[in-house]
Amino acid sequence: MSRPELQAPPEIYYADAEAKKYTRNTRNQQIQADMTYRALELLNLPAHEPAYLLDIGCGSGLSGEILDEEGYIWAGVDISPSMLEVALEREVEGDLFLQDIGQGFGFRPGSFDGAISISVLQWLLNAETSHPTSSPRHRLNRFFTTLHSALRNPSRAVFQFYPSSDDQIQLITSIAQKAGFGGGIVVDYPNSKKAKKVFLCLFVGGGGAHQQVPKGLEGEEEDNSRARFEKRRERQRGKGKNGKRKSVKDRDWILRKKELYRKRGKEDVPRDSKYTGRKRRAVF
């Protein structure tokens, strides 16, 4: 399947049906939750201090719910009215805005203690019209500069996104740096095809020098949600309890066949008895 961001702009792609589907899908929920927790970890907020966060592309509030649980107060922006409607139905605590992040934010300087965004940035990489303000470069620039000023100094913003090429990563990081952010890319499980996740971890202020870009998770992905594939199970399928393959031509099958032959008028069909379909034991 091709990427959703290549099919239609977000406010059209996430129309009513898709918004509901997206939110109900338990796999999506699980992935979103995992990434939100990881993003919060990367955000590295001081413990036990309630913070005011911005959820960029909050959608139906899947990650917002986790922010609620963790005791953060938050505001969320999204461009899809249908997604926001689902968020209202789910009664999330945060304030919601219908906003195009490519148009920039209007928040006062220093408003937020941090920002997270789960699988959103890739939507900014496609131009919808030929108007100069809708070029990806312009929209990203507008987005990062207004976000930079809306964040407190020092603070962090963490974006999980799905880049389709290294050029896109390059474009995004260079524009973010021009907007004044420090930081860089964190890749979790870089060698895994499925578990690989790209996070853009940006810092506001803090001198830059003593703020190190966190390390990505490495090694084998731990996947407890599903049993692992085992060839052994595949081989065992279709075999009975005692390890033998159950015969396809059992008594029922024979009876059915004989009935069929009789209906067709075939002669000499053996009659049914209690011995039908029984095995002839070896004679001593």
Add this chain to the structure above:
Amino acid sequence: MVRLITHNLLACHVKGCTSNNFPLQFRDVQIELREAEFNPDFLRGFMPKLEWKALVDASRQLGDTSLPPEVPEMLDDDFLKNLHHVLLEIHVEEGVMTCPNCRHEYPILNGIPNMLLAEHEIG
């Protein structure tokens, strides 16, 4: 759900509208009160970010007069409770927010303000 906490952070972001673009003025509002968990630490931490005069004006406009016109020296519990109510429990469900400078109107529908701009307004 426009609460005053977000209203107090929200300025107009239309192209070229950089001065006198805060606070946005409410008009034709319908409000709803919804209880929220009281968190004094959060409020104390949030105090420096607030634009006090704008908050008091907005709360008066929405019919709540519990906040004093000046920030009190002592942040006692009564004051924090009032502040909590104003910031987090008053939800504006319907209405319009207007920029005092460029007169751009941000309609609020179902508690969600529409912050989208037309092409010529994008900075």
